[in-house]
Amino acid sequence: MADSPEAIQKSLRLYKLIGAVLFVGTVVTVLVATQPFLDIGGHGFDVWDMVLGLAIASVKATLVAAIFMHLNHEKRLIYWVFGCALVFAVIMAVLIGLAKWDPIHYNGFNDGVPGSETAK
Amino acid sequence: MEIPYIVTPRKDTGLFNSKIAIWLFLASEVMLFGGFFSAYIFLRLGADFPWPERTLPVLPGLINTFVLIGSSVTVVFAWAALKMRQWGRFQIFMGITIACSGIFMGLKGIEYYVKFHHQALRLKDYAVVEGHLGYKVKDGVHVGHGDHPAESDFATDAKGSKIEENVINFEASSITFNSVRYERAWVEAMIARAAEKKATITLASKLELQSEPGKQVVFAAGRALDLELLDAIKRAHLAARANNAALRTENLREQWAKAKEANPGKRDWEFAENVVVDQAAITDRLMPEQASIAFNVEPATSFHFRPRDIQEAPDSGALRDGTALKGKLLESPMVFHYVDAIDFRHLVMKAEEKNISPEVAISNSWLLKENPSLKKIWDKQQVALAQLTKELASHGRVPTEKDKYRIGWQEMAYYATTPIDQVKITPGKYAMPKVKEDLKEEFFGPDYKVREAAHSFPHLSVPREEILFASKFAPAWNTYYAIYFTMTGLHGLHVIGGALVLAYYLFCGKKMYLSNPEWLANRVEVGGLFWHFVDLVWIFLFPILYLM
Known part of the structure; x- marks a missing residue:
């Protein structure tokens, strides 16, 4: 890690740059979502808007983690800790997602609620 | 006592201990928020209603994103300043960071306030x-x-605040309280209401109770309802219950002892079912219990109750505190002073499930059939939609469901103030026509005082029987708002927690800076890591909740 005052002084420029990139990324995300001439995919929100929005967000998040949180040059132990957490978070998401392929009939959350349309 | 490895790294890990600690904590946070993001995806994919895409005001969310990114930069700068032993610079940057968290929570507060004061209503036909x-x-x-x-x-109401026109009006001729559970504020409100309507609420029949064994208290029929009366009856009732329970227990013990004697050598369970309280032996010592207290209302008087407090039927009602009403249910419409949006997306979704064409379903909806002012607005919307469809078609595109089936407040205000032959979309905007919102409206929603002058928003009275579900834009409204409040609320708590810790370093860190500056720098680094994580979560929350 950059620990000497000189090295820190140097990295301050990098922090400013990353800050600027994050600002620009945010502006781009909002413009793409709100300005018709930048609307990708079909008119209005669709899967391409989602892909682009999440891609920009992922880049921004990676920059924050790598530069501001110093993950670009960190000790191995921390990679293990953080990596395991990410893996478990992904496993959890997949397990929850499996509900979509649940062979038992799934019909929204009102299923079987008395008075709702889908109650049988 | 000296704490080891807070400044110098440990040999085996190469890190100072607090850094490992914060990363372990952040790892658990990743899994916590990961769970909520998974929940969001699950709720969205499984939603049985049209997910409200791009429904939140973007500007406050955008400013909040800038504010958090900015504070992420300043917190790194504050740490760097400490590393270079510049206390003054540290104070400035840390001060900015904390101010940013204040702005963030302020804007969040406005957003929540607006939601909690904005009424939503789903009709029986899903409009x-x-x-x-x-x-x-x-x-x-x-x-x-x-x-x-x-x-x-x-x-x-009983607290002196105004009552929204969403109440159940019930003309009661008799009120029966549960003698233990009656809600004092509601009783007071009933007494006040009766006084206002010059009616009397009086005890229906004479009650002969005992305040203690053998000590008679009599409540004469015709006594006016007040809390003292209810409290006295409640005391007598509870005294009777305690007394009677003790008598029964005592008697049962006696019976049990006798049964044991009469059945020597038998196991308990073989004769237990035959052991019962000997009612005849205790009857003359039982005190009278009074589980409910009936009152007559003369003449029958209309009371109003919040919908969540009453289960109503044409000739009776049951309040949440166990009070039973008899009488007549009156008209109880829900009255919108300003309708600022109508949305047929859910209705269309339901219609398509039944193979009914959207146009037929919409024109048969209660909103358009029974409300000429809304029908007029809808007709203008159709004119604009035809223009938009044509304009988009030249680019091979089609209008969204939102364009087609939702009239938001800005469109509503436009249609309400524009004659049908002048309805016109703005070329090149590829959007339905709408009034411009001013800066304040970007945060707080439509400014009714100003807009009202132009009659921008129609009035609407909805009969109770047309209502399927009503709520503010609170977590109860739908799963989108449930997950929105859960995730932003949890995130907001993290902002507050982080800001408190950073503020502690700023305001109480001078002593440590003078004695052991490297320790303080390490603390700020660890606090900063948490702060960056909070920023990182928001980087995802902003697009998925505001822009998708």
């Missing part, structure tokens, strides 16, 4: 109405659309 309810005026005061009643003309 959705949004807007603001009017307030009940006192009986006898008549208010036309656009009139402003004086503050003294509004009816008030």
Whole structure:
């Protein structure tokens, strides 16, 4: 890690740059979502808007983690800790997602609620 | 005592201990938020209603993103300043960071406030109405659309606050309280209401109770309802219950002892079912219990109750505190003073499930059939939609469901103030026509005081039987708002927690800076890591909740 005052002084420029990139990324995300001439995919929100929005967000998040949180040059132990957490978070998401392929009939959350349309 | 490895790294890990600690904590946070993001995806994919895409005001969310990114930069700068032993610079940057968290929570507060004061209503045909309810005026005061009643003309509840026009009106001729659970504020409100209507609420029949064994208290029929009376009956009832329970227990013990004697050598369970309280032996010592207290209302008087407090039927009602009403259910419409949006997306979704064409379903909806002012607005929307469809078609595109089936407040205000032959979309905007919102409206939603002058928002009275579900834009409204409040609320708590820790370093760190600056720098680094994580979560929350 950059620990000497000189090295820190140097990295301050990098922090400013990353800050600027994050600002620009945010502006781009909002413009793409709100300005018709930048609307990708079909008119209005669709899967391409989602892909682009999440891609920009992922880049921004990676920059924050790598530069501001110093993950670009960190000790191995921390990679293990953080990596395991990410893996478990992904496993959890997949397990929850499996509900979509649940062979038992799934019909929204009102299923079987008395008075709702889908109650049988 | 010296704490090891807070400044110098440990040999085996190469890190100072607090850094490992914060990363372990952040790892658990990743899994916590990961769970909520998974929940979001699950709720969205499984939603049985049209997910409200791009429904939140973007500007406050955008500013909040800038604010958090900015504070992420300043917190790194504050740490760097400490590393270079510049206390003054540290104070400035840390101060900015904490100020940023204040702005963030302020904007969040505004956003929440607006949601919690904005009414939503799903009708039986799944059309959705949004807007603001009017307030009940006192009986006898008549208010036309656009009139402003004086503050003294509004009816008030037991706490003295105005009552939104979303109440169940019930004309009660008899009220029966549960003698233990009656809600004092509601009783007081009933007494006040009866006094206002010059009616009396009196004890239906004479009650002969005992305050203690053998000590008679008599409550004469015709006594007026007040809390003292209810409390006295409650005390007598509870005393009787305690006394009677003790008698029964005592008697049962005796019976048990006798049974044991009579059945030597038998196991308990073989004779236990035959051991019962000997009612005859204790009858003359039992005190009278009075589980409910009936009152007559003379003449029958209309009371109003919040919908969540009452389960109503045509000739009876049951309040949440166990009070039973008899009488007549009156008209109890829900009255919107301003309708600022109507939305047919859910109705269309339901219609398509039944193979009914959207146009037929919409034109048969209660909103358009029974409300000419909304029908007029809808007709204008159709004119604009035809223009938009044509413009988009030249680019091979089609209008969205939102364009087609939702009239938001800005469109509503536009249609309400534009004659049908002048409805026109703005070329090149590829959007439905709408009024411009001013800066304040970007945060707080439509400014009714100003917009009302132009009659921008229609009035609407919805009969109770048309209502499927009504709520503010609170977590109860739908799963989108449930997950929105859960995730932003949890994130907001993290902002507050982080800001408190950073503020502690700023305001109480001078002593440590003078004695052991490297320790303070390490603390700020660890606090900063948490702060960056909070920023990182928001980087995802902003697009998925505001822009998708």
